[in-house]
Amino acid sequence: MKLALVADIHANREALAAVLAHAATQGVDRHAFLGDYVGYGADPGWVVDRLRERVDAGAFAVQGNHDAAVATGPQPSMVADARAVVAWTRDRLDTAQVAFLAALPLTHVEGEALFVHANAWAPADWAYLQTRREAVHSLQATDRRFTFCGHVHVPMLYHLASTGKAGEFKPSPGTTIPLSAHRRWLAIPGSVGQPRDGDPAACYAIFDSGEHVLTFHRVPYDHAAAAAKVRAAGLPERVAERLAGAP
Amino acid sequence: MRPDGSIAPASLEVGQVVDGFRLDALAHRGGMATIWQVRRVDPPAPTAEAALPLLMKVPRLRGGEAPAAIVGFEVEQMIMPMLAGPHVPKYVAKGDFTRLPYIVMERIEGSSLRERFDAAPLPIDDVARLGAKVATALHELHRQRVVHLDVKPSNVMLRRGADGGEGDAVLIDFGLARHDLLPDLLEEEFELPMGTSPYMSPEQVRFVRDDSRSDLFSTGVMLYHLTTGRRPFGAPSSVHGLRRRLYREPTAPRSLRPDCPPWLQEVILHCLEVRPERRYQTAAQLAFDLQHPDQVALGERAARTGSGSAGDVVRRWFASLGNRQAIEGGAGAQSARSPIVLAAIDVAGAEPALLESARETVLRMLEAEAGTRLACLTVMRINRVGMDELVEADGTSRHLNLLIALKHWARPLLQAPGAPAGAGDAAARITFHVIEAPDPATAIVEYARRNHIDHIVIGARSSGRWRRHLGSVSARVAAEADCTVTVVRATAQAG
Numbered sequence: 219m220k221l222a223l224v225a226d227i228h229a230n231r232e233a234l235a236a237v238l239a240h241a242a243t244q245g246v247d248r249h250a251f252l253g254d255y256v257g258y259g260a261d262p263g264w265v266v267d268r269l270r271e272r273v274d275a276g277a278f279a280v281q282g283n284h285d286a287a288v289a290t291g292p293q294p295s296m297v298a299d300a301r302a303v304v305a306w307t308r309d310r311l312d313t314a315q316v317a318f319l320a321a322l323p324l325t326h327v328e329g330e331a332l333f334v335h336a337n338a339w340a341p342a343d344w345a346y347l348q349t350r351r352e353a354v355h356s357l358q359a360t361d362r363r364f365t366f367c368g369h370v371h372v373p374m375l376y377h378l379a380s381t382g383k384a385g386e387f388k389p390s391p392g393t394t395i396p397l398s399a400h401r402r403w404l405a406i407p408g409s410v411g412q413p414r415d416g417d418p419a420a421c422y423a424i425f426d427s428g429e430h431v432l433t434f435h436r437v438p439y440d441h442a443a444a445a446a447k448v449r450a451a452g453l454p455e456r457v458a459e460r461l462a463g464a465p
Numbered sequence: 466m467r468p469d470g471s472i473a474p475a476s477l478e479v480g481q482v483v484d485g486f487r488l489d490a491l492a493h494r495g496g497m498a499t500i501w502q503v504r505r506v507d508p509p510a511p512t513a514e515a516a517l518p519l520l521m522k523v524p525r526l527r528g529g530e531a532p533a534a535i536v537g538f539e540v541e542q543m544i545m546p547m548l549a550g551p552h553v554p555k556y557v558a559k560g561d562f563t564r565l566p567y568i569v570m571e572r573i574e575g576s577s578l579r580e581r582f583d584a585a586p587l588p589i590d591d592v593a594r595l596g597a598k599v600a601t602a603l604h605e606l607h608r609q610r611v612v613h614l615d616v617k618p619s620n621v622m623l624r625r626g627a628d629g630g631e632g633d634a635v636l637i638d639f640g641l642a643r644h645d646l647l648p649d650l651l652e653e654e655f656e657l658p659m660g661t662s663p664y665m666s667p668e669q670v671r672f673v674r675d676d677s678r679s680d681l682f683s684t685g686v687m688l689y690h691l692t693t694g695r696r697p698f699g700a701p702s703s704v705h706g707l708r709r710r711l712y713r714e715p716t717a718p719r720s721l722r723p724d725c726p727p728w729l730q731e732v733i734l735h736c737l738e739v740r741p742e743r744r745y746q747t748a749a750q751l752a753f754d755l756q757h758p759d760q761v762a763l764g765e766r767a768a769r770t771g772s773g774s775a776g777d778v779v780r781r782w783f784a785s786l787g788n789r790q791a792i793e794g795g796a797g798a799q800s801a802r803s804p805i806v807l808a809a810i811d812v813a814g815a816e817p818a819l820l821e822s823a824r825e826t827v828l829r830m831l832e833a834e835a836g837t838r839l840a841c842l843t844v845m846r847i848n849r850v851g852m853d854e855l856v857e858a859d860g861t862s863r864h865l866n867l868l869i870a871l872k873h874w875a876r877p878l879l880q881a882p883g884a885p886a887g888a889g890d891a892a893a894r895i896t897f898h899v900i901e902a903p904d905p906a907t908a909i910v911e912y913a914r915r916n917h918i919d920h921i922v923i924g925a926r927s928s929g930r931w932r933r934h935l936g937s938v939s940a941r942v943a944a945e946a947d948c949t950v951t952v953v954r955a956t957a958q959a960g
Contacts, residue, residue: 377648381532387648395647396546398539399562 220245223407223423225252225335225368227269228284229259229307230411230461231447233420234268236439237410244424244435250326252368252407253282253335255319257300258457259411260447262288262307266315281322282335282368283344289320293344299454306453329427332362336369346370353404354384364397365404366425372415373408373423373434377401389423389434397430405432411444418463477523482506484560486521486569497534497640498524503569505557518572519557526566533659537640540650542568544639547647548609551624551633552602573635578621578687586694586722589729593755596688596732598623598634600752603684604917606636607677607748610645610797614674616683617664618690643674645795662707663700667739667785670707677796678741681751685736685744692729693721697737711739712782714773727767728758734766739781742790746803746836749917753805753838753896756916760896803836804919809909809942811924812843812870818955819924820874826922826953828878831894839878839895842912843871844905867899906941913946921950 222241227234241249249272256262273279284300287293288311292304308316324341326333336344337352339359346369347356353376356365375387379401389395397403408421419436426432445458456464477499481488486503493500501521505514524538545556545568555571581587581595599621606613613620613636626632641659643649651659652674660669666682673679689697697715701707718725718733732754738744745751754761773781808827810820831837845867855863875895902908913921925939943950 375648377650379532379536379650381536383532383653385648385650385653390646393646396543398543398650400535400539400566401650 219247219427221425221427222246222249223252223366223405223425224249224410225407225422226254226282226371226409226412227251227259227265228254228409228411229256229262229265230420230444231259231261231264232439232441232444233411233437234265236437237420237422238268240435240437241422241424246424249277250333250366250425251277251279252333252366253280253322254284254368254409255279255282256288256307256311257284257303258448258453259444260451260453262310263312263315266311266318270315270318278326278328278333279322280326280333280335281319281324285319285322289316295344299456302454303457306451327362330362331364331366331425331427332360334365334367336367338365338367344369347404347406350376350384350386353386354378357384357402357404363402364425365402367404367406368409370406371409371412371421372406373421374406375432375434376404378403389432391434391436394431394433397432399430403432407434412457412460413463414460414465416463416465418461477501483521483565483567484558486519486558488521492520492572496525497537498522502572514557517555517557518574519569520554520572521567521569523565523567536650538566538568540642541639542566543647543650544611544642544644545570547644548606548611548639550605550609552605552635554635554637573622573624573637575623575625575632575635577619578623578634579618582618582690585691587691589692589724589726592688592691592729593758595623595634595691596684597752597755599684599687600681600748600755601917602634602636603677603680604748604752604800607680607796608800610795611639612643612675612677612796613639613641613680613683614643614669615641615660615664616680616687617661618687645675645797649674657704658707662702663696663698665707665710666741667711668741670704670711673791675795676741676791677748677799678744678746681736681745681748682738682741684748684751685733688729688733688736689715689718692725692733693718695721711785712778714769714777714781716772717769720770720772726758727763728754728761730769731761731763731767734769739785740790743784747800747805749800749805749919750803750838753840753916757896757898760898800919802834803838804834805838805840805917806830807909807913807916807918807921808839808841808875809905809921809923810841810843810871810874811905811938812867812874815924815926816955819926819953822955823922823924823953824874824877826951830920830922831878837894839875840898840916840918841871841875841895842898842900842909843867844908845899845901846905847901847903849903864899864901868897871897871899906938906945909938909942910945910947913948919948921946921948922953923950924953924955 255265255269287304288307292301332338334341337347338356347353348370357378373389375389378384407423410420410422413421418441419438423434441461445461448458477488479488485505485507487506488501488503490502492502503519503521524534526535542559554573557569560567620638622635622637624632624635658670664683664686666679668676669679686697698710715737718730736744845864857863900908923939923942939952943952
């Protein structure tokens with residue numbers, strides 16, 4: 219089965235539409251949404267509605283920190299830009315949309331894979347997974363062979379051998395990577411709506427659960443239109459700048 | 466897999482069927498793997514594969530075995546399915562690590578290059594021919610973004626040709642290889658340098674695993690051995706011994722074998738430079754020199770004698786300390802940055818304006834990439850049948866006159882501002898070839914194929930009358946060549 223791994227959409231309608239269209243051309247059977255559907259972007263309602271449609275059609279979704287913040291109030295650890303957007307977002311969602319975000323689980327386990335927004339060792343604490351050591355920490359906190367998470371907006375692949383040696387790898391888009399059965403893997407597909415590696419194209423990945431191969435993708439979209447909406451909504455300028463690839 | 470992470474020992478026997486492959490005979494039992502001759506019985510082989518003799522490689526993995534064997538096999542299972550072409554065994558199937566790990570691949574009919582080493586030193590022509598075959602195979606591998614990192618005689622097969630003779634070189638055993646676009650599972654695994662000690666490059670001794678030029682160093686070790694009957698750095702068994710190649714110049718081949726021509730010593734020592742950026746930059750460039758000995762620019766390496774002075778030791782050691790100019794973007798990118806450009810120039814027939822346009826185009830290419838090598842070619846048309854006039858009316862050789870004209874055409878390129886410092890370096894980047902053929906387009910296309918040319922520059926005649934009369938050579942080259950072709954026209958004259 220081909221599973222699209224879709225993370226950190228952040229209310230970016232243009233980016234999500236482009237990613238879903240691209241995934242459709244790749245023969246994707248199903249979608250896994252890895253959290254942070256809202257926050258930063260100008261189209262939270264549209265994104266949540268698309269998400270609910272997909273979940274009704276068999277997709278699954280886990281909760282991200284921005285989703286939790288909109289549902290229950292911002293976490294103390296949240297950066298200022300994000301905090302500013304939480305209230306704005308909440309005002310633009312109806313009760314049903316907020317309830318949907320509030321009811322999302324923190325983790326989803328299916329077959330050999332764990333799906334979680336931030337990490338496996340403490341999903342509700344939202345700690346970032348940015349180093350090999352943290353990847354090992356996460357892999358040791360689950361008995362699943364594959365972990366898929368978001369939260370960090372840069373595509374990354376970590377692996378852990380039975381000997382205890384771990385490695386990390388910056389994937390190139392479009393290359394099909396076999397995930398050897400002799401080790402465990404943690405993949406971060408990167409962000410759909412707020413990539414942070416200087417390339418404005420939207421990130422996502424496809425995991426083939428039968429073949430055990432993973433392909434990272436970059437999908438170009440009209441990021442200028444998304445940024446214009448962010449500015450028009452009076453959201454922080456930095457959020458708009460980042461859509462064009464600003465660091 | 467067992468609970469402790471080890472894998473059950475495989476007790477395979479003749480006649481057994483594994484995932485539809487019948488084990489016909491044990492072909493080889495090695496320290497790391499056993500090799501079986503197999504054929505597909507269930508379901509029967511698809512027709513495309515039916516005639517292909519097959520091998521099954523099964524790693525010897527017992528509980529507590531060194532992890533090198535396991536990880537090496539994981540690497541091979543990952544990389545082999547990505548490879549294609551005649552210079553690697555065709556991949557057929559692989560077995561799951563959790564049950565029985567194996568790889569089924571094409572069995573190469575032919576002999577191992579290893580057998581030739583028993584007869585070393587070999588005749589010079591044999592050394593050059595075998596070296597060019599290995600370099601050609603490596604070039605194809607590097608173009609697929611893979612560095613082999615264990616190039617040695619036993620990892621090169623010589624395919625039996627259609628006529629029963631010696632065919633292409635085929636690289637086998639990808640257990641230490643690295644693919645630019647896949648995770649390097651070996652990177653973090655071991656505390657000791659990985660490779661086979663006589664052949665390991667200086668940067669491999671220092672744990673660098675992403676440089677395609679490492680394979681050219683190993684090829685240089687093989688060329689040295691085939692030429693002199695000795696290995697340039699012995700077969701050290703300690704890390705200390707391995708590190709000697711960082712500061713010891715190898716004994717000059719001509720000191721061990723006086724009839725080794727200077728050009729071959731130049732080629733071998735060029736491969737064995739301690740710094741990768743001082744070696745050939747691509748396997749195609751090495752193959753080119755081995756196929757055109759008369760075009761090898763002889764430098765200081767060709768003149769070396771003995772094993773170098775104390776000063777040489779100091780010099781090599783300091784060179785080894787410098788920061789390696791790493792390849793950005795890996796093996797595939799290196800080939801793109803060090804292309805071989807073929808300028809197919811009709812020096813006898815083209816108008817001056819076209820000759821100048823072609824030269825301008827080539828000049829811009831040389832300036833854009835310092836690693837570019839240029840082969841200048843002109844075709845001397847001969848008749849298919851009958852006698853050709855090989856001398857001009859004045860008694861001089863047509864062939865020689867064309868060569869002189871070609872060199873004259875290229876002279877301004879030697880002074881190209883983008884060329885590396887020193888006329889000697891610029892000269893080493895440019896070679897000249899006059900070939901005699903009845904059909905220039907076919908000759909150019911075949912020459913480009915044989916010499917792994919990346920880019921052909923060719924002029925198009927502006928005169929319609931001539932084009933109608935002769936047909937367009939450039940159009941045919943553009944249509945039939947395997948590589949990129951730039952067709953140059955003379956700048957249109959005003960009025």
